[in-house]
Amino acid sequence: METVVIVGAGQAGIQAAASAREHGYDGRLVVLGGEPHAPYQRPPLSKEHLRDGVEDQRLALRPPRFYTDAAVDVRTGVPVTAIDRTVGEVVLADGERVPYDRLLLATGASPRELGIPASPSGVMTLRHLGDASRLRSLAADAVHVVVVGAGFLGLEVASTMRALGKQVTVLEAGDRVLGRGVSSTVANALERAHARDGVRIRLNDSVRAWQTRGDGRVGGLVTTDGRSLHADLVVVAVGVRPNVSLAECAGLPTSDGIIVGPDLLTSDPCVAAAGDCARVIDVAAHVTMRLESVQNAADQGRVIGAWLAGAPARRYAAVPWFWSEQAGRRLTIAGLVGAADEIVTRGDPDAGPFTAFHLRDGNLVAAESIDAPADHMAARRLLSSSSARADGIDRELLADPNVNLRAYATRRAEETVR
Structure with a gap:
């Protein structure tokens, strides 16, 4: 067998x-x-x-x-x-x-580590179920929580900790949140949402050294710019x-x-x-x-x-997509962000739902949507259509919130079949 x-x-x-x-x-x-x-x-x-x-x-x-x-x-x-x-x-x-x-x-x-020796109790990463259960237990008694890293995981943890009533500070070594994952338009919108939620975000800053209490637990940290922060709990989320x-x-x-x-x-x-x-x-x-x-x-x-099962190997060609919920907003991404030379925005990033469509040479390569599920589903259909990828796309149509993108995506898919 x-x-x-x-x-x-x-x-x-x-x-x-x-x-x-x-x-x-x-x-x-x-x-x-x-x-x-x-x-x-x-x-x-x-x-x-x-x-x-x-x-x-x-x-x-x-x-x-x-x-x-x-x-x-x-x-x-x-x-x-x-x-x-x-x-x-x-x-x-x-x-x-x-x-x-x-x-x-x-x-x-x-999880990647920070590389700072002798991490005290109360400094942890989150990857496995055991990590999550321990983090939840430690959070019960914590007041000041510091999250190191403003990627998707770090910001999700920060949002959850705020929902639990904690005072939350996020340290990010880069010059913006979500530096690898999204466009600056989406990053700025989510950073504003976290700020409204009461999360303090410090950019271009990270951890230089830990400060411990008498019982060996973390009590604070010194940042790379020399400031001291109180911390009862630290979550390190600097990638994997x-x-x-x-x-x-x-x-x-x-x-x-x-x-x-x-x-x-x-x-x-x-x-x-x-x-x-x-x-x-x-x-x-x-x-x-x-x-x-x-x-x-x-x-x-x-x-x-x-x-x-024994079938011939075949090409993996699925349209990648991703979602994240943080600070009361839902982000969905279709395609590969970062491959574009032009961004067309539909809606107002400062005033509710919006989508940033990423084009390259006039063709759709990705779409980032915040609180706009219909846009996301239309984008996924457009990205799966060879017509939308190869024949260019109407920028004015993408930008017009009054246009039914679902119907447009359906027409493009039908054109591909014909």
């Missing part, structure tokens, strides 16, 4: 297992997860779970009976320590060796590093991710990678990308699931 092994029990790994069964795979299917918990969703960790606490069954990626009904052997708390590609086996921490015919690496990513050590030690190419082709296969035709750990290299399209989002992990899991 053939065996498929998936290393990683997160969104990409579990979706790939489900998709393999949906595509008719009837062999042995083993999912190995390093964490002790059943597979769970990560987005609530910085929001609902941190604010209210969420029962395990509501966090679950799949109900328990799914794994029984689909005959998926999920092993939790079982770290994989090595891959032996010469014989087609993975080696577990307890010495057991699990053979594979096809292997998927969905190893995810780990893809978990590539397994692949690297097995001789697979890595570079800020496990290198895969457009079909998500590594240089070894029996090994694939998906999710936060995978860097997709598409030489023909001159694109290299590693995306950190639930939707990307799920989409890649669906694509590679067919390969796990």
